[in-house]
Amino acid sequence: MPPEQKPRVLSGIQPSADSFHFGNYFGALRQWPPMQDDFDTFYMLADMHAITVEYDPAALRERTYVSAAQLIAAGVDPERSALFVQSHVPEHAQLAWVLNGITGMGEAGRMTQFKDKSSKNGADSVSVGLFTYPILMAADVLLYRADQVPVGEDQRQHLELTRDLAQRFNHRFGETFLVPEAFIVKETAKIYDLQDPTAKMSKSASSPNGLIELLDDPKKAAKKIRSAVTDSGDEVRFDEKEKAGVSNLLTIYSALTGRTVADIEREYVGQQYGAFKVALSELVADFVGPFGERTRALLDDRAELDRILKAGAEQARSVASQTLDLVYDRSGFVRQAL
Ligand code: TYM
DSSP states (O other): OOGGGSOEEEEEEOOOSSSOBHHHHHHTGGGHHHHTTTSEEEEEEOHHHHTTSOOOHHHHHHHHHHHHHHHHHTTOOTTTEEEEEGGGOTHHHHHHHHHHTTOOHHHHHTOHHHHHHHHHHOGGGSOHHHHHHHHHHHHHHHTTTOSEEEOOGGGHHHHHHHHHHHHHHHHHHOSOOOOOEEEOOGGGSOOBOSSSTTSBOOTTOSSGGGOOBTTSOHHHHHHHHHTOOOOSOOOOOOBTTTBHHHHHHHHHHHHHHOOOHHHHHHHTTTOOHHHHHHHHHHHHHHHHHHHHHHHHHHHTOHHHHHHHHHHHHHHHHHHHHHHHHHHHHHHTOOOOOO
């Protein structure tokens, strides 16, 4: 089937850390490569989202390259996907502005991610950009008329807003956008912190030992698994309420091996946490080791990464500019004379 007839996928990730972590990977990124078989895929580094909190420009630039390399190391194939940087496609900011005009203050204020961050840091220290962040995210998705958006659970609400905005615009100004679906894999939709298994694994974690980074040194990653917080019992059993830590480790074990949780539980009947953790720590080391090597090899050739991102942005713009043209027209903006 020629690519233009396939349904579309768009997803994005912020280049806001030195490495992606297991939450990013199992919650979202791992779904991206297989989708290349059946969809016309657009994968984006959300650098404009990354400037909505305090940041260092030099670090952002470096992290954008490191992020691109990690996506390719994870299986995003630039020959089959448009891999691009958000700021290379100005239509994102342009559509976000139009969508700002149809978003209510109240509905934007209900976004739990914003509420969490502003309550943690105090409302005066958060930026307007952080508040309107989900509207830029809606623009990211709607520009490509994406059918499916593979993300983790924490982005579900933002995609609901995206759907509402698409429907509202279509209703007021005529059919323009496709109403997208979130693609969330239930089992891995939320990976938890290894040190605090009631909190999600996150780059802003209080302790670096709570997260496995894809670019971690394998020995260090293995150690983090061995010292992950578990309950005082000794039964390797999935029970999110009573055994949050062990359940999280079982989820990771299952995701790394493709085995069911029940099958893994059976293997460890009568054994204590130690054996289970050692086995998982080896699996994790075997995963991050080669992953880091692939990423570092890709980073050795920055010119090639630049070429890939340029081609990706051109492909993205060819779609995004058509949608924006239609939006501007529907919005009543006068067309510039040719
Ligand atoms: P970001 O950069 O915070 O995270 C990237 C992806 O990782 C998922 N994720 C998790 N999944 C499971 N467990 C966790 N602990 C965990 N932590 C993170 C996120 O759900 C996400 O899918 N706003 C987005 C980036 C974005 C985007 C978009 C996504 C910008 N534009 C358009 C989809 C479509 C974000 O900040 O993700």
